Amino acid sequence: MKTKFFKSVLPALAILLAISLSFATTANTAMNQVGYYDDPFIPGIQEVPGGVDCPTFGEITCKYNGQDVYADQAQTIQLWEKQ
Amino acid sequence: MDRVKHRYQILLKCINCLFIILFIYAATSKLLTFENFKIQLEKSPFISNYAGWLAWCIPISEYLISGLFLFPKYIRPAYYGSLILMSLFTSYIFFVLNFSASKPCSCGGIIAKLGWKEHLVFNLIFIVLSFIGLWLIHKHPIDHLNKNTT
Numbered sequence: 242m243k244t245k246f247f248k249s250v251l252p253a254l255a256i257l258l259a260i261s262l263s264f265a266t267t268a269n270t271a272m273n274q275v276g277y278y279d280d281p282f283i284p285g286i287q288e289v290p291g292g293v294d295c296p297t298f299g300e301i302t303c304k305y306n307g308q309d310v311y312a313d314q315a316q317t318i319q320l321w322e323k324q
Numbered sequence: 325m326d327r328v329k330h331r332y333q334i335l336l337k338c339i340n341c342l343f344i345i346l347f348i349y350a351a352t353s354k355l356l357t358f359e360n361f362k363i364q365l366e367k368s369p370f371i372s373n374y375a376g377w378l379a380w381c382i383p384i385s386e387y388l389i390s391g392l393f394l395f396p397k398y399i400r401p402a403y404y405g406s407l408i409l410m411s412l413f414t415s416y417i418f419f420v421l422n423f424s425a426s427k428p429c430s431c432g433g434i435i436a437k438l439g440w441k442e443h444l445v446f447n448l449i450f451i452v453l454s455f456i457g458l459w460l461i462h463k464h465p466i467d468h469l470n471k472n473t474t
Contacts, residue, residue, distance in 0.1 A: 252394055255341040259348035267356040298359045318363070 276320055278308040286314050295320035329464055336460045339453050340399070343406050344390045346450065351386035354379075369420060385409060400461055407454040414447040 276293035277286050293310055295303035299321025303310040312318035354361045358379065365375035389409060392402035421440055 251337060251341055252344060255344040256348055256390075259345040260352055262345075263349045263352035263356060267353050296359065297363050 274312065274320075276303065276305065276310040276312065277314050277316065278305050278310050279316065280306060280308055286316065293320060295322060297321065332460050332464050336399075336457060339457045339460075340393045340402075342453065343402070343450070343457075344393050347386040347390040347406075351383035351390075354383045354386075369423075370416070400458070403454050403457045403461065407451065407458070410447050410451045410454060414444065414451060417444050417447065 274293055274295070276289035276295065278289060279286055289305045289310055293303060293305070295310060297312060297318055297320060301322040303320035303322050310320045312320055362375060362379040365379055366372050368375070371378060385405070386409070389402055389405040392398040392405060417440060421444070
């Protein structure tokens with residue numbers, strides 16, 4: 242019984258755990274994505290309050306207060322409106 | 325003596341499971357956010373020219389290696405594969421940390437939240453684990469272990 246557990250049940254549980262974890266954390270990341278924008282009237286880079294739900298690909302740029310939103314503070318990863 | 329072998333076997337199974345969790349988790353996370361992963365690779369220093377190819381190659385090799393862990397016959401190639409893959413990732417991190425101005429992270433899921441130095445330590449732990457796994461296999465070859473388990 243113990244052998245059967247280590248031979249087949251444990252790897253199956255590991256696979257299941259890994260897949261569930263990846264779905265859970267990816268969904269979580271997508272929902273709480275942080276967005277940054279640069280308002281010329283405010284010094285420094287500002288963070289979008291409450292986060293954004295914009296992917297890193299698309300056709301229309303994601304905007305907040307009329308400014309383009311980026312995924313990083315260095316403003317290298319452009320965010321786009323969900324299609 | 326059999327008791328010791330049994331303990332070694334349990335330890336080996338636990339390390340196998342850790343690798344299965346790591347590779348399946350990382351590969352699935354990458355595929356779930358495939359476009360983002362590809363963009364990150366395109367922005368990555370040294371490898372941007374191969375981004376399209378690598379975006380498929382990395383998750384597929386991770387799945388393949390975790391598949392090998394499921395069959396006792398292929399445990400040794402699975403450990404060598406893991407060692408090679410983790411060493412490649414670690415060398416890449418080392419080069420990015422030391423020789424690159426931009427440091428984008430194209431890792432999957434929650435691993436992407438780690439800083440580069442934490443990531444280096446994380447990878448080194450798994451490299452050590454693969455050496456331990458290979459040592460355990462060398463000390464108690466798989467056929468021998470299987471004879472004890474069945």
